[in-house]
Amino acid sequence: MLSSLWEQTINLTLFVILLRMMPPILLGALGGLMTDRAGVINIGIEGLMLVSAFTSIAAGSATGSWIIGIAAGVLAAMVVSYAMAFFSLKMNVDIIVTGFAVNIFGAGITVLMMSILYDSHGNYVPEHPVSIPNIVIPFLDQIPFIGKLLSGHNLMVWISILAVVFCYFLLYHTPYGTHLRATGEEPSAARSLGISVVRIQYSALVWSGFFAGLAGSYLSMGMTSMFVRDMTAGTGFLALAVVIFGNRNPFGILAGSAVFALATAMTMIIETTPGNVIPSQFIKMVPYIVTIVALVVYAIRKHRKTLFT
Amino acid sequence: MNQRSAVYLDLLGILLAIVAALVIGILVIFLVSDEPVAALQALLIEPFTTLFSFGSILNRMIPLVFTGLAIVVVFQSGVFSMGAEGQLYIGALTGALAAVYLPEMSPWVHIPLVILAALIGGALYGFLPGLLKAYFKADEIVSTLMFNFIATLFVSYLLNYVFKAPDSGGFARLPFIQESARLGPIFDGFPTHAGFLLALLAALAVYLLLYKTKTGYELRTVGKNPLFAEYGGIKPKKVLILSIVISGALAGLGGTVEVIGLHGTLKDNFSAGLGFDGIIVSLLARNHPIAVLLSAFFYAYLQVGGQIMQANSDVPRDLAIIIQALLVIFVSSQAIFAYLKQRKLMSSRGGERVAK
Numbered sequence: 001m002l003s004s005l006w007e008q009t010i011n012l013t014l015f016v017i018l019l020r021m022m023p024p025i026l027l028g029a030l031g032g033l034m035t036d037r038a039g040v041i042n043i044g045i046e047g048l049m050l051v052s053a054f055t056s057i058a059a060g061s062a063t064g065s066w067i068i069g070i071a072a073g074v075l076a077a078m079v080v081s082y083a084m085a086f087f088s089l090k091m092n093v094d095i096i097v098t099g100f101a102v103n104i105f106g107a108g109i110t111v112l113m114m115s116i117l118y119d120s121h122g123n124y125v126p127e128h129p130v131s132i133p134n135i136v137i138p139f140l141d142q143i144p145f146i147g148k149l150l151s152g153h154n155l156m157v158w159i160s161i162l163a164v165v166f167c168y169f170l171l172y173h174t175p176y177g178t179h180l181r182a183t184g185e186e187p188s189a190a191r192s193l194g195i196s197v198v199r200i201q202y203s204a205l206v207w208s209g210f211f212a213g214l215a216g217s218y219l220s221m222g223m224t225s226m227f228v229r230d231m232t233a234g235t236g237f238l239a240l241a242v243v244i245f246g247n248r249n250p251f252g253i254l255a256g257s258a259v260f261a262l263a264t265a266m267t268m269i270i271e272t273t274p275g276n277v278i279p280s281q282f283i284k285m286v287p288y289i290v291t292i293v294a295l296v297v298y299a300i301r302k303h304r305k306t307l308f309t
Numbered sequence: 310m311n312q313r314s315a316v317y318l319d320l321l322g323i324l325l326a327i328v329a330a331l332v333i334g335i336l337v338i339f340l341v342s343d344e345p346v347a348a349l350q351a352l353l354i355e356p357f358t359t360l361f362s363f364g365s366i367l368n369r370m371i372p373l374v375f376t377g378l379a380i381v382v383v384f385q386s387g388v389f390s391m392g393a394e395g396q397l398y399i400g401a402l403t404g405a406l407a408a409v410y411l412p413e414m415s416p417w418v419h420i421p422l423v424i425l426a427a428l429i430g431g432a433l434y435g436f437l438p439g440l441l442k443a444y445f446k447a448d449e450i451v452s453t454l455m456f457n458f459i460a461t462l463f464v465s466y467l468l469n470y471v472f473k474a475p476d477s478g479g480f481a482r483l484p485f486i487q488e489s490a491r492l493g494p495i496f497d498g499f500p501t502h503a504g505f506l507l508a509l510l511a512a513l514a515v516y517l518l519l520y521k522t523k524t525g526y527e528l529r530t531v532g533k534n535p536l537f538a539e540y541g542g543i544k545p546k547k548v549l550i551l552s553i554v555i556s557g558a559l560a561g562l563g564g565t566v567e568v569i570g571l572h573g574t575l576k577d578n579f580s581a582g583l584g585f586d587g588i589i590v591s592l593l594a595r596n597h598p599i600a601v602l603l604s605a606f607f608y609a610y611l612q613v614g615g616q617i618m619q620a621n622s623d624v625p626r627d628l629a630i631i632i633q634a635l636l637v638i639f640v641s642s643q644a645i646f647a648y649l650k651q652r653k654l655m656s657s658r659g660g661e662r663v664a665k
Contacts, residue, residue: 043450092642101634101635104633108630241455288458295448
C-alpha cells in the first residue's frame with residue numbers, strides 16, 4: 001500500500017489531487033482571515049459557500065457562461081454577507097450567532113430553491129453543464145514532469161493563489177489594510193484615531209462573502225459539475241481552522257490549506273488502494289488534531305507573558 | 310423599570326420575532342406553492358391532529374432539550390462552546406457500550422449505569438477543550454468545532470472496525486442494546502419514550518443548579534462580568550472548566566437517550582447536527598433552562614410540520630429550516646429589544662428621554 005502511495009507521489013498524481021482540493025479551503029480561509037483580522041470572526045463561511053455554489057451553477061447553466069456563473073455566485077454571497085454585517089453591526093446580534101444563522105440559512109435556501117427550480121431535493125445536475133476551464137499551458141504541457149506540475153490545473157487554482165498575494169498586499173501594504181488590522185487589534189484605539197470601525201468591519205464581512213463566493217462557485221462548477229445539498233460538508237469550518245493554523249497570515253494560510261488538502265488527497269488515494277490497512281478516519285482526523293495543537297501553540301505565544309501566573 | 314416588566318418586554322419581543330419569522334415563511338409559501346393552503350395546514354396544524362405526529366414532536370424534542378441545556382450552561386457562563394455535537398457522540402458511545410456489553414441485570418440498575426456512562430463520557434470530552442481554554446487560552450470556538458470532527462470520526466472508526474455488528478452491512482452500527490437498557494414508551498400505545506421524563510428532569514436540575522446553588526451563582530457571575538467575579542473571589546478557571554464539563558455531560562446524556570430510547574443501537578452519523586440545533590434552541594430560550602422546554606418543543610414542531618408539509622404538498626421541508634434561521638436572527642436582534650425598552654422607559658416617564 002505504501003508503495004502505491006509512493007508511486008502516486010512520484011508521478012505527481014497526489015500533487016494534482018492536492019491542487020484540486022485546495023481552492024475551496026484556501027479561498028474560504030482567506031475570507032475568514034479578512035474578518036478575523038477585523039475582529040468580526042465569521043463562522044458563516046460554510047453557509048456563504050453553499051449559497052454561492054448553488055447560485056453560480058444555476059446562473060451558469062442558465063446562461064451557458066461560467067463567467068456569469070461565478071459573478072452571480074460571488075454577488076449572492078456578498079449580499080448575504082452584507083446582511084450578516086447589518087444584523088451583527090446594526091442590530092447588535094452576536095457575530096457568532098449571526099454566522100451560525102447564515103449556515104442554517106444557506107443549507108435551507110439552497111435546497112428550497114433547488115426543489116422549486118429543478119424539482120429535486122438531493123442534487124442538481126444541469127443538462128448542459130458549464131465549468132470553469134482548466135488552464136493548459138501550450139508547449140509546457142509537452143514536457144514530462146514540468147507539464148504535469150504546472151499545466152492543466154483549473155483556473156480557480158491560480159485565482160486562489162493570486163488571491164493570497166492580493167490579501168497580503170491589501171493587509172500589509174495599503175492604508176485600508178492597516179486600518180483593518182488596527183480595528184481587529186484594538187477597536188477603541190482605532191476609533192480614537194478616527195478610523196470608522198463599523199465601516200471597516202462591514203467591508204471585512206463583505207470581503208469574506210467575496211472569497212467564500214469564489215470558493216462556492218468552484219465547488220459546483222470546477223471540482224464537480226453539479227450541486228449537491230450540503231456539498232460544503234464542513235469546508236467552511238475547516239477554513240476557520242486553517243486561519244488559526246496559518247497563524248492569521250495569508251502565506252501561512254496557503255501552507256495550511258496545502259496541508260489540509262494533502263490530508264484529503266491522501267485519504268482519497270488510500271481509500272481507493274487495494275489492501276488498505278489504515279482506517280481512513282484516522283487520516284481525516286490528522287488536520288483537526290494538528291489545528292488544535294496549532295491553536296494551543298498560537299495561544300501560548302500570544303499570551304506568553306500572562307500565562308502561568 | 311422593574312424586573313418584572315423587563316421580562317414581559319422580553320417575552321413580547323420574542324413573540325414578535327416568532328411572528329415575523331412565521332409571516333415571512335408564510336409569504337414564501339404563498340410565493341412558491343400552487344397549493345399554499347394545503348401546505349400551511351400541513352406545516353402548522355397537522356402535527357397536532359394525530360397521536361402519532363404529536364408523539365413524534367415530543368420524541369424529536371428530547372435530544373434538543375438535552376443539547377439546548379448543554380448550551381445554556383456554557384453560554385450563561387460566558388463560554389462559547391460549539392462542542393455539544395462531539396460531546397453528544399462520545400456520550401452516546403460510552404452509554405451505548407454500557408447498554409450493549411454490560412452483563413445481564415435488572416433495568417433498575419442497568420439504565421442508571423448507562424446514564425452514568427453517558428454523563429462521564431460527555432463530561433470528559435467537554436473537559437478537554439475546557440482545559441485547553443483555561444490553561445492555554447486556546448479559543449474554545451475553534452477548538453470545540455475541531456473536537457466535533459474528531460469525535461464523529463473516532464466513533465465512525467470504532468463502529469466500522471472495532472464494535473461493528475456482524476449483520477449491519479454497509480451502514481455500520483453497534484449490536485442492538487439489551488432489553489434491560491431500553492427506555493420504553495411513557496405509556497402503552499403512545500409513541501413518546503421515557504427519555505421525555507429524563508429531559509424534563511434535566512431541565513429542572515439545570516434550573517436548580519444555575520439559580521439555586523452557589524456554583525450556579527458563580528457560573529452566572531463569571532458569564533456576566535468575569536472581572537467582577539474574579540474580584541469577588543471566584544476562580545474563573547474552575548468555573549470555565551466546570552461549565553463545559555456539565556455541558557458535555559448533558560449533551561452526552563442526550564446522545565445516549567437517543568440510543569436507548571429511539572434507535573436501540575448506535576449508528577454511524579446518527580446525530581446530523583443535534584448539537585448545533587441545541588444552540589438554536591438555547592438562543593430561542595434566551596439561555597433559560599425552563600424556557601428550553603418550550604423552545605425545543607417549538608423547534609421540534611416546526612421540524613415535524615416541515616416533514617408533513619413535504620409529504621402532503623409541493624413545498625419542501627427546507628422552508629422550515631429557513632424559518633429557523635430567521636428566528637435565530639430576529640430573536641437575537643438586541644437592537645429591537647433595546648428599542649422596546651427605551652420606548653417603555655420613555656412612556657413611563659412622560660415621554661422625556663432618559664439617559665441610559
